[in-house]
Amino acid sequence: MNINEIKLKLVEQKEQIERRVSAISHDLNRTEPLSQDFSEQATEQENLDVLHALESEGKIELNLINRALLRIESGEYGLCSDCGIEINPARIDALPYATKCINCAE
Numbered sequence: 001m002n003i004n005e006i007k008l009k010l011v012e013q014k015e016q017i018e019r020r021v022s023a024i025s026h027d028l029n030r031t032e033p034l035s036q037d038f039s040e041q042a043t044e045q046e047n048l049d050v051l052h053a054l055e056s057e058g059k060i061e062l063n064l065i066n067r068a069l070l071r072i073e074s075g076e077y078g079l080c081s082d083c084g085i086e087i088n089p090a091r092i093d094a095l096p097y098a099t100k101c102i103n104c105a106e
Contacts, residue, residue: 007072010096014065021058024051061097068097080104 028051034041071077078087082104091098098105 003072003077006077006092006096007069010065010068010072013096014062014069017058017062017065021055021062024055024058027051028055064097067099071099 028048034044068077078092079085080087080101081099083101085101087098087101091102
């Protein structure tokens with residue numbers, strides 16, 4: 001496990017998510033009134049609900065990435081936060097902000 005590659009991957013992922021969350025926030029902050037048509041209003045509200053959910057998920061993922069970057073800096077990265085054993089590199093590759101080994105995650 002090359003920690004520098006993982007850190008670079010996390011930073012790139014963080015930047016992508018920050019851009020996405022910023023664009024979503026921009027869309028949500030537009031103050032256009034809803035359509036006069038009731039069925040159109042329902043569709044517009046559904047779209048807003050989806051945007052809110054995407055924004056929330058993005059913020060959660062940013063928090064996880066930031067915590068992973070802090071664990072890299074502190075030297076705790078790659079160790080299970082529950083049992084302390086090394087997290088399988090395949091798990092880290094699939095989920096670079098994983099904090100638990102597969103056994104503790106279940």
